[in-house]
Amino acid sequence: MWNVAAATVRGHHAEFLTNAPVSEAMVDRHRRLVDSLVAGRVAPLRVLDVGAGSGALSASFAAAGHEVTAIEPSSALDDATGARFGFRVLRGSWPDPRLRSEHFDLVVCVQVLEHTSDPVTVIESILAALAPGGTAYVEVPSGDWVQRHASPIDVHVPHVHYFASRSFARVVQRAGGSVVASRDVIAGRDVGYEICAGDGQSSWSAGIVPDAGEFARSVERLRDRVAALPRGRTAIYGANAGTQALLGWVPQGPWGTVLDDTPTYWGHRVYSSAGEWPICDPGTCDLANYECVLIAAYVHDTAIAARLRARGFRGTVWSLRPATAVTDGPPSLFAD
Numbered sequence: 001m002w003n004v005a006a007a008t009v010r011g012h013h014a015e016f017l018t019n020a021p022v023s024e025a026m027v028d029r030h031r032r033l034v035d036s037l038v039a040g041r042v043a044p045l046r047v048l049d050v051g052a053g054s055g056a057l058s059a060s061f062a063a064a065g066h067e068v069t070a071i072e073p074s075s076a077l078d079d080a081t082g083a084r085f086g087f088r089v090l091r092g093s094w095p096d097p098r099l100r101s102e103h104f105d106l107v108v109c110v111q112v113l114e115h116t117s118d119p120v121t122v123i124e125s126i127l128a129a130l131a132p133g134g135t136a137y138v139e140v141p142s143g144d145w146v147q148r149h150a151s152p153i154d155v156h157v158p159h160v161h162y163f164a165s166r167s168f169a170r171v172v173q174r175a176g177g178s179v180v181a182s183r184d185v186i187a188g189r190d191v192g193y194e195i196c197a198g199d200g201q202s203s204w205s206a207g208i209v210p211d212a213g214e215f216a217r218s219v220e221r222l223r224d225r226v227a228a229l230p231r232g233r234t235a236i237y238g239a240n241a242g243t244q245a246l247l248g249w250v251p252q253g254p255w256g257t258v259l260d261d262t263p264t265y266w267g268h269r270v271y272s273s274a275g276e277w278p279i280c281d282p283g284t285c286d287l288a289n290y291e292c293v294l295i296a297a298y299v300h301d302t303a304i305a306a307r308l309r310a311r312g313f314r315g316t317v318w319s320l321r322p323a324t325a326v327t328d329g330p331p332s333l334f335a336d
Helices: 024-038 056-063 079-085 119-128 143-149 165-174 210-229 239-251 298-310
Strands: 046-050 069-071 090-091 105-111 130-141 177-185 190-197 236-238 255-259 269-271 276-280 292-295 316-319
Touching: 024 056, 024 105, 046 056, 056 069, 056 105, 079 090, 079 316, 105 119, 119 130, 119 165, 119 190, 130 143, 130 177, 165 177, 210 239, 239 269, 276 298, 292 298, 298 316
Parallel strands: 046 069, 046 105, 069 090, 105 130, 236 255, 236 292, 255 276, 292 316
Antiparallel strands: 130 190, 177 190, 269 276
8 A cells, every 4th residue: 555645744753753662561562572583693683773763672672782773863862862771873864874884683674664655775775784694674564454454543644655465575575585474563453574685485465455445434434433422522542643544534523632641742732634732641631621532542552541540530431443453452433
């Protein structure tokens, strides 16, 4: 899937870091990924983190004793952070000419490729940065997931691509590499691919056949359900890409505020074509002002719902996860 308005997409990552860990569970996910990627290898590995974001994954590699270089365009990831956690920080975009002569045992590129206009060239540059015998780990949102669950909340404005498993393997092959393994992340919502340079035996599923009718029905269901929420007495939880998607489908909704656990977001606002809303600290917001909370950061909806109840919220909690993605979290707004 391709964003036909990709030429108009402008990144905000120079000012704000996205996906910064706000819970121990998010940090633990990084630790488990590090353990799995370095299993069976002799430390220390030379690791390159392309699009390092908050630096949390780089910090996990460094804590495990590896020699880490993080490249990130945002000024929010600075030398002081790198020094604190033991890794080198280069501010800039990938590929970076400063690293032309360096090679790495492992290159990680997590939630980056979907933002690029030429993924084949990006994969080529990642493969070129590998030392002999090196591998890369590239994690992307799953296009198969979006199709399988007909999930409008997972169609994010900043994403240029959504890769089905078959299309991702073809991108890697065109770049001169091969997929050697893959793993589901967050129950398949994202997929992590381990790739290497040269021809190899790649395997992939047949992918999901798009059903535009089912997706359109999900959008209409979303609009109908949102229209029934209490106006001015509804809060969105998560100043993230899911909220951005929601405001694209429903520009003028009944919400009065957006709650988020990321301190650097507090005091800023989220925008749609029809309005703007403040981003507030859930710990200090008076939840008694709201009858309903709509969780856009739905991959964390179980923990968020428990946190809301612990803070005394007794209203209705809905999740924006697709109805077909069954969890033990709060009910899906899409459910029949």
